[in-house]
Amino acid sequence: MSDHPIKRRISIQREGDFRKPRIVLAPSPNNVGEILITKNPKPITSGRTLSVTSKDLPCDVQAGCSTIAPGGYRKKVALKPGRSALDWSSLTMGDGVKGKLITGMEKHLANKDDDIYKINHQSTLVQVLKGVPLFMVKPPLRISEKMVAEHNTVDDCWCIIKGKVYCITNYFEYHPGGDKILKNFCSGVDATEQFYKYHAWVNANRVLRTCCIGELAK
Numbered sequence: 001m002s003d004h005p006i007k008r009r010i011s012i013q014r015e016g017d018f019r020k021p022r023i024v025l026a027p028s029p030n031n032v033g034e035i036l037i038t039k040n041p042k043p044i045t046s047g048r049t050l051s052v053t054s055k056d057l058p059c060d061v062q063a064g065c066s067t068i069a070p071g072g073y074r075k076k077v078a079l080k081p082g083r084s085a086l087d088w089s090s091l092t093m094g095d096g097v098k099g100k101l102i103t104g105m106e107k108h109l110a111n112k113d114d115d116i117y118k119i120n121h122q123s124t125l126v127q128v129l130k131g132v133p134l135f136m137v138k139p140p141l142r143i144s145e146k147m148v149a150e151h152n153t154v155d156d157c158w159c160i161i162k163g164k165v166y167c168i169t170n171y172f173e174y175h176p177g178g179d180k181i182l183k184n185f186c187s188g189v190d191a192t193e194q195f196y197k198y199h200a201w202v203n204a205n206r207v208l209r210t211c212c213i214g215e216l217a218k
């Protein structure tokens with residue numbers, strides 16, 4: 001064990017900076033914490049070092065942030081109780097693995113002239129009609145951009161991220177960035193660019209594994 005208390009270095013990133021924020025913990029020779037705060041709009045290259053005690057720290061400065069409000073503080077979106085990442089994980093392990101987190105598929109299956117029957121192999125369709133959860137169907141269901149665009153409401157919302165089609169109807173309230181941004185940029189469209197802009201480090205397929213409907217048909 002070191003004799004010295006912990007010194008904290010926090011890099012604060014601004015909107016549009018793609019790098020994942022980091023915290024470096026290092027031993028401090030003084031009896032106070034040291035925090036490196038950068039509020040520079042340019043990519044972080046330098047900062048000023050302050051000696052502070054914990055009560056001097058602005059309470060809403062946190063690690064892992066990518067969206068910073070004017071003034072350099074993190075703008076957090078408040079999620080409803082029961083809508084944490086762990087709650088989402090439980091939901092996916094329950095309803096998700098049973099294929100119950102996907103909305104709006106019935107209307108495609110009910111219409112024999114729908115794209116779904118034109119662009120998919122018979123063996124894929126058989127599994128879908130038998131009720132196999134869509135994320136488990138092999139080869140995956142192929143979905144056209146036109147089909148995705150038909151699902152653009154809060155009650156039935158599909159989107160494309162990195163060539164895969166996801167149903168995010170049930171995810172809105174769990175999204176750490178809030179539901180509004182998803183409704184505005186992620187309803188019935190390809191949201192890959194926005195997704196990368198805000199959090200290139202997030203693994204969409206991990207978070208939305210059981211909400212995956214299939215692959216975008218090019």
Ligand code: HEM
Binds near residue numbers: 068159176186198202
């Ligand atoms: C639909 C797929 C998406 C998934 C699975 C997803 C997932 C996540 C996750 C896990 C976080 C927390 C990241 C972290 O704390 O490191 C997050 C935050 C966020 N997301 Fe998304 N996201 C999605 C789409 C989007 C899109 C399309 C946008 C923008 C148009 C967006 C904007 C944001 C913002 C602004 C935050 C807050 C970042 C912060 O707190 O600093 N997300 N998202």
